[in-house]
Each structure stands twice: as C-alpha cells, then as structure tokens.
Amino acid sequence: MAQFKDFNFKLVVIEQLMYIDETLIPQFSLAGLLREQGLGNDPWEYAHQHGLDYKVVPEARSHFESLEISDELLATVEELCMDGGNQVYQECAPVWDGEDDLFDIASLDDLALLPNLRRVLGSEFLGPELRNALSARGIAAD
Template structure:
C-alpha cells in the first residue's frame, strides 16, 4: 500500500502520477523542485536504488480529486518519465516498477481507456475490464 492510502500498489500510483504530469497537477512544482535537486545532477547516483527522498515524497503524496478527475487514459509502459525521476539510470530490464494491483483505480472517476504495453501481467488489468474501461 502506498503511504497515502489511496492505492494498494505504489507502482500503480506511479502510473497514475505519470498520467498527471502533462495535466498540470497541484503537486507538479514540488516534484519539479525535487527533480531539480536530486535528478538533474545524478553523477553520484549511478547504480543506486530509487532516490529515497523522491520515493518518500511520492509515497506520501495524496492526489487531489480534481487532479484525478483529469485522467481519462492510463498507459502501462516502461518508458515513463516518472521511473527515471525515481531512478535516473533505470534501464527497464528488471521488475522494479511492475504493477501487481490496480486497486484504488476507483478514484479515477473519468478513466475511459487503458493502454497496455508492459509493466504488469495482463491479468492485473481485469478490474478495469469489469468496470467497463476499455483496454487497448
């Protein structure tokens, strides 16, 4: 469970956060400040795990209902920016960010479609299908 209590799986929360990055969410400035502080100069970082300060921030982040209402589409893909904010040298070759549960998707009142490329077993997406959300 992520520390905000909104989602059962923190990695699913990352997919939701990724969907918000281009939609001007309330938290964007804070995340950009953390990115500027820890990611932009990550020579020190190579080979380390996720940046603890950014992970802690994202785990505790309570997403606001008006931001969540902006989401009409989720994309499950290993190329998301949020993964490289958390772990700048992540190459997508491990299961670090794989999603095991989408529980909490009910907060996404306007979600219409889910594009599946990778990052989970397709069975994980079953609750979307049961809720009438199109999976492509």
C-alpha cells in the same frame, strides 16, 4: 485526500497528472531536489555513486509517497500510459533500463480512486488477471 495502496500505480497516475496534463504542480525534478539538498547536480551520478542502480532513489520515493492528490484532480484522469520511458520513472530511478519489475503494478485496488478512467495504454505490461480487471470495469486495455 486519496490514499494509494500500490506505489507503482500511483506513479502512473502522477505521470499523467504531473508530466502529461501538467495539472499536478510543481513538477518534481530529482536533479532539482538533489541541488536543493546539496547532494549534487546529476541524478544518474548520484544514484550510481550511492549503489542505487536499478533502484528507486529514497528521496524520490519519499516525495512521491507523501504527495497528496485531491479527489477532484483524480477525477480528471481518463487515460493512463504504462511505458518504461515514463518521465516519473526517470525521476525515481535515473539508472534504470526498464528491463526488470521495478515499476510493475501488483494491484488495481486503486482504480476506485479514478472514477473517470476509460483507457489504459501499455496494458500488456499487466498480467492477464489485471487486464481482466480493467475489462470488467469497462476500461479499454490497449
């Protein structure tokens, strides 16, 4: 199984596979996890009451960090979308407005895990160095 170095890059990949392509199943739901653990029904309320505004809820981080993604599934990824409205971000940080660097990608070392990646939408959220790294690999940075 693939080992990601950048948690935020992994989240973008999960967004594509779990919430867009729906091939990485079951879909994670923070609300469902909280209910299962007897921690309430409302992720926003849970985060707010536990001082997790604008932070990743630990239960979500733990789930996504330990989530294994097969090489075969990673090979199906041809496009990624970096957008503050991604579902995976809402599942991680229900009280987050997209106005900070909480989900910024710091490294593209994990590109090697996606042999068929051809396009990254929202690449303007990456710095020039990272956009150049995409271009150097022949990946369209839109």
